[in-house]
Amino acid sequence: MKRNLLTQMRNEWRDNFWIMIGLSIVSLAIWLFCSALFTTMRYSFLPLGFDEKDVYVVSIGKVASSSPSYKNYGEETSQVNNDDLRALLAMIRGSQNVEYAGFSKNGTPYVMGGWNASLNIVGNEPDTIGFAANFRFVSPDVVKVLRLRSLTGKDTDYLHNKLKEGEIFVAPDPEYDASLIGKKDDRGWIFGYRPAEALNGKYVMKTQDSINTYHVADVVELVRRSGYDSPNHGGVIMPVDESGDIGDMSDILIRVKPGCGDKFRKEFESTPEMMSRRNVYLRNLMKLSDKKLAAERNEVLDVRLYVTLIVFLLIILFLGLLGTFWFRMQQRVSEIAIRRVCGASRSDIFRRIISEGMILLIGATILTGIIGWLILKKTELIQGFSDMELIWFELATIVIVAVGIVLSILYPAWRAMQIEPAEAVRDE
Amino acid sequence: MRHHKMMTWVSISGTAVSIFLVLVFFMVNSLSTVEVAPETHRHLIYGGTQTYVRVISGDHEGWSARGGATYDMAQKLYEGLEGVDIVSYVSFFPSSVDVVIDGQPPLAATGMNVDGNFWKMYDFKFITGRPFTEDELLDVTTPPIILSEKTARKIFDTTDVTGRSVNIGGVIYYVTGVVEDVNPILRNTWADVYLPLDNSVRQSLYDDPEFASIGPIKTLLRYKEDTDPEYVKTQVKSRFATINSGFKSEGIEIVYEDMPATPEFMGSVQHWSRSPQVTKVASKQWLVYLLLILLPAINLSNMMRGRMQHRISEIGVRRAYGARKRDIVYQLLGENFIVTLAGGVIGLVFSYLFMVFLSSSFISMVDSWGTSLETKMTTPSFNMLFTWQSFILSLGACMVLNLFTAYVPAWRAASVEPAIAISKSKN
Numbered sequence: 001m002k003r004n005l006l007t008q009m010r011n012e013w014r015d016n017f018w019i020m021i022g023l024s025i026v027s028l029a030i031w032l033f034c035s036a037l038f039t040t041m042r043y044s045f046l047p048l049g050f051d052e053k054d055v056y057v058v059s060i061g062k063v064a065s066s067s068p069s070y071k072n073y074g075e076e077t078s079q080v081n082n083d084d085l086r087a088l089l090a091m092i093r094g095s096q097n098v099e100y101a102g103f104s105k106n107g108t109p110y111v112m113g114g115w116n117a118s119l120n121i122v123g124n125e126p127d128t129i130g131f132a133a134n135f136r137f138v139s140p141d142v143v144k145v146l147r148l149r150s151l152t153g154k155d156t157d158y159l160h161n162k163l164k165e166g167e168i169f170v171a172p173d174p175e176y177d178a179s180l181i182g183k184k185d186d187r188g189w190i191f192g193y194r195p196a197e198a199l200n201g202k203y204v205m206k207t208q209d210s211i212n213t214y215h216v217a218d219v220v221e222l223v224r225r226s227g228y229d230s231p232n233h234g235g236v237i238m239p240v241d242e243s244g245d246i247g248d249m250s251d252i253l254i255r256v257k258p259g260c261g262d263k264f265r266k267e268f269e270s271t272p273e274m275m276s277r278r279n280v281y282l283r284n285l286m287k288l289s290d291k292k293l294a295a296e297r298n299e300v301l302d303v304r305l306y307v308t309l310i311v312f313l314l315i316i317l318f319l320g321l322l323g324t325f326w327f328r329m330q331q332r333v334s335e336i337a338i339r340r341v342c343g344a345s346r347s348d349i350f351r352r353i354i355s356e357g358m359i360l361l362i363g364a365t366i367l368t369g370i371i372g373w374l375i376l377k378k379t380e381l382i383q384g385f386s387d388m389e390l391i392w393f394e395l396a397t398i399v400i401v402a403v404g405i406v407l408s409i410l411y412p413a414w415r416a417m418q419i420e421p422a423e424a425v426r427d428e
Numbered sequence: 429m430r431h432h433k434m435m436t437w438v439s440i441s442g443t444a445v446s447i448f449l450v451l452v453f454f455m456v457n458s459l460s461t462v463e464v465a466p467e468t469h470r471h472l473i474y475g476g477t478q479t480y481v482r483v484i485s486g487d488h489e490g491w492s493a494r495g496g497a498t499y500d501m502a503q504k505l506y507e508g509l510e511g512v513d514i515v516s517y518v519s520f521f522p523s524s525v526d527v528v529i530d531g532q533p534p535l536a537a538t539g540m541n542v543d544g545n546f547w548k549m550y551d552f553k554f555i556t557g558r559p560f561t562e563d564e565l566l567d568v569t570t571p572p573i574i575l576s577e578k579t580a581r582k583i584f585d586t587t588d589v590t591g592r593s594v595n596i597g598g599v600i601y602y603v604t605g606v607v608e609d610v611n612p613i614l615r616n617t618w619a620d621v622y623l624p625l626d627n628s629v630r631q632s633l634y635d636d637p638e639f640a641s642i643g644p645i646k647t648l649l650r651y652k653e654d655t656d657p658e659y660v661k662t663q664v665k666s667r668f669a670t671i672n673s674g675f676k677s678e679g680i681e682i683v684y685e686d687m688p689a690t691p692e693f694m695g696s697v698q699h700w701s702r703s704p705q706v707t708k709v710a711s712k713q714w715l716v717y718l719l720l721i722l723l724p725a726i727n728l729s730n731m732m733r734g735r736m737q738h739r740i741s742e743i744g745v746r747r748a749y750g751a752r753k754r755d756i757v758y759q760l761l762g763e764n765f766i767v768t769l770a771g772g773v774i775g776l777v778f779s780y781l782f783m784v785f786l787s788s789s790f791i792s793m794v795d796s797w798g799t800s801l802e803t804k805m806t807t808p809s810f811n812m813l814f815t816w817q818s819f820i821l822s823l824g825a826c827m828v829l830n831l832f833t834a835y836v837p838a839w840r841a842a843s844v845e846p847a848i849a850i851s852k853s854k855n
Binding site: 026268304316 | 434435438439441442445446449526528532533534536595597598599600719722723724726727728729730731733734735737738789790791792800801804
C-alpha cells in the first residue's frame with residue numbers, strides 16, 4: 001500500500017512539487033521566526049527577583065543652578081537639598097496609603113542602565129578573581145518595598161536589619177550559575193568566575209576602592225532589569241545611609257498598601273508639599289508595572305509579531321492545502337470507492353491521506369534543511385546559535401508544520417472517509 | 429464559482445491574507461517616506477546626521493567617538509551648499525524635559541531644540557501666534573518657545589497662550605505660538621515643546637579636545653526640486669577632505685559616511701543612532717513582497733489546477749464549438765481575477781483597520797528614546813495610509829497573484845485537445 005501511495009504521488013508530481021516548495025518556504029520562515037522568538041524569550045522564564053505589585057516609583061528632579069528659581073544657600077546648598085529630599089521621603093512615609101518607601105540609585109527595576117563594578121574578597125592574599133555585578137544602592141526599606149528574596153531562607157526582616165547595619169547582599173547570575181553546576185572546585189572558583197555563594201559571609205571590597213570593606217550578609221535572588229533582559233552578571237545590593245549625602249539618588253521606591261494605589265496617587269498629586277521643596281522636586285509618579293510596560297515594550301511587540309507571523313503563515317498553508325486536497329479528494333472519489341469495495345476500511349482511507357501529507361512534509365523538511373543550512377546560516381538572518389539549537393528550532397518547526405498539515409487535510413480526509421462506494425461508482 | 433462555494437471562499441481568504449500581509453508590510457515601510465503635514469516635502473529633505481571622529485595618531489590613537497555635530501562643525505560641513513534651498517540646525521535627538529506647573533506635578537514632555545529655518549522647512553499649522561525667528565534664538569531675557577496643541581491644553585487648558593510663560597526645568601520661556609499636534613511617527617518634526625537652539629545645545633559633548641567637534645546637533649537640508657543628490661554629496665565630501673587636512677596636525681580624522689543621508693534614512697526608526705553607511709535599507713523589501721505573494725500563489729495555483737481538471741470537459745465543449753485557446757485563457761483569468769479582486773478588497777480594508785487600530789500592539793513605529801508609553805502606543809492616522817501607492821500596490825499584487833495562480837493552469841487546461849477533454853468528463 002505504501003509503495004502504491006508513492007507511485008500515486010509520483011503521478012501527481014507537478015502538484016506535489018509545488019506543495020513541497022510552498023511547505024519549504026513556510027517551514028523556512030517559521031524556522032527563522034522560531035529562532036528569533038527564542039532569542040527574545042530566552043530569559044523571560046527566569047524569576048525577576050522582586051515583587052512589583054503595589055509598587056510605585058517617583059523620580060527625583062533638581063532645579064538647574066542656572067535657573068532663576070534656583071535657591072542658592074552658598075556652601076549650605078547641598079545640605080539644604082539633602083534635608084529637603086529627606087523631608088519629601090518622610091512626607092511619603094507619613095501617608096496612610098504607604099507601607100514602605102526608600103531611596104534608590106540604580107536600584108529601580110525596569111531602568112535599563114547599569115552601575116557595574118566588581119567585588120573582591122578581603123584576605124591575606126590579594127584576590128585576583130572578582131565578582132562582577134550590577135550594583136544597586138537602596139535604602140534598607142527598599143528590601144520590603146521590592147520584597148527581595150533570600151536564597152538561603154532568611155526573611156525580609158533579617159535582610160532589612162542587615163542592610164540597616166551597613167552589610168550588603170550579593171545575587172548570583174542565574175544563567176552563568178546554571179552552566180556551572182557541579183563544576184566548581186573546592187574554593188568555589190571556576191574559570192576566573194566566582195559564584196555568589198562563595199562570597200556569602202565574607203568581607204569584600206569594591207575594585208578600585210581600597211578603603212571601604214563590606215560584610216556580605218546574604219545571597220539574594222538577582223533583581224533583574226526586565227523580564228527579557230539577559231542577566232549576564234551578578235548583582236550587589238548596597239545600603240544607602242539616608243542620613244548622609246543623598247544628592248545622587250535618582251528615585252524613591254514606594255510600596256503602597258494593597259488596593260491603595262489610586263488613593264496614594266490622588267493624595268500625592270494634590271499635596272504640593274509632598275512633590276517639591278525649594279530646589280528638589282519629585283516627578284513622574286509611575287506604577288512599577290507601567291514602567292515594565294514601557295521597558296519591555298519592544299520585546300513584547302517582537303514576541304507578538306513573530307507569533308502572529310507564524311500563525312499567518314500557517315493560515316496561508318492551511319488554506320492552500322485544504323483547497324488542494326479538497327480537489328484531490330473529489331478527483332479520487334471513484335478510486336477511494338474502489339478501495340472501499342476491495343476491503344479498505346474508513347480509517348485505512350483516512351490514514352492513507354494523512355500519510356500523503358506526512359510524506360510531503362518529509363520532502364519539504366529535507367528541502368528546508370538543505371536550504372536552511374546552506375543559506376540562512378551564512379546570512380545575518382540567523383546568528384549566534386549553536387548547531388544543536390538550530391536543530392531544535394527545525395524540530396519545533398517540523399512539529400508546527402506537521403500540526404498545520406494535519407489540520408488542513410483533516411476535513412478533506414474526513415469527507416473522503418464518508419464516501420459511499422455504491423454511490424461513488426454508480427456512474428462508472 | 430457558485431458550484432465550489434467553499435473553495436471560492438478558501439481562495440478569497442487566501443488572497444485576502446496575502447494582500448493583507450503585503451499591504452501591512454508596505455504601509456509600515458512607507459511611513460518613513462509618506463508626505464503629510466508638516467513633513468510635506470519629505471522627499472527633498474536630506475540630513476547631516478552623525479559625526480564620527482577617529483584619533484589617528486598620538487597618545488590616544490585608536491580612540492573614536494560618534495554623535496551629532498557642534499553648531500560650528502555643522503555649519504562648516506553643510507552651510508551654503510549649492511542645490512540646497514534651506515538649511516536648518518536642530519537637536520540631534522529628542523530630549524525629556526520637565527514642564528513645571530505651580531501646584532501640580534511636573535509634566536514630562538519631549539523637547540526638541542530648533543532654529544528659525546526649521547519653521548520655513550516644514551509646513552506647521554499655527555493655531556495661534558507665530559514661529560520664532562533666527563534673531564530670537566539667543567535671547568536670554570525672553571527666550572521663545574512653541575508648544576504643541578496638546579501640551580498647551582495640558583498646561584493652560586487653552587491654546588490662546590501667546591506671550592505667556594512656561595517654566596521648563598527652572599528656565600522661563602515665553603510662548604510665541606502653538607502648533608497643531610504632529611504624529612510621533614513623523615520623527616523629524618514631532619515634539620511636545622519646541623525650544624530655541626540656544627548656546628546650551630551648540631557646544632561639544634566631550635571634554636577631550638580630540639572630540640571637540642562632536643555635539644548635539646543634526647543638520648536638515650532641503651534640496652531644490654531639480655538638485656542631483658550626488659552633486660551635493662560631492663560637495664560635502666570635499667568639505668570633509670578640507671577639514672581633515674586641517675585636522676591632520678591634531679592627529680584626528682572626521683570620517684565621511686555617505687552624508688547627507690537620504691530622506692528614507694531620515695524617516696527610519698531612531699535614524700540618529702545609526703550611520704547611513706552602516707545601514708543599507710530597503711534591499712530586502714522586495715524579497716519579502718515576493719515571498720508574501722509567491723507563497724499563497726503556489727497554494728492557490730494548486731487549487732486552480734484542481735478546479736481546472738473539474739472543468740476540463742466544459743472547456744473541451746467550448747473549444748469544440750470554436751472558442752480559441754486565448755479566449756478560454758482570458759475567460760479563466762477573468763473569472764479568477766474576480767476572486768482575487770474580492771480577496772484583495774478584503775485584504776485592503778483589513779490592512780487599513782489593522783494599521784489604524786492595532787498596529788501599535790505589534791509593531792514599534794515610534795522612536796523609543798525620549799518617548800512616553802502613551803507616545804509609544806501611537807498608530808498612524810488614516811491620511812498617512814490612504815495613499816495612491818497603497819491602492820496601486822494592492823491592485824498590482826492582485827494582478828500578479830492572478831497571473832501566478834491562474835495563467836499556467838488555464839493555459840494547460842485550454843491546451844488539452846477537445847476530444848480528450850470531453851472524454852475526461854467523469855465527475
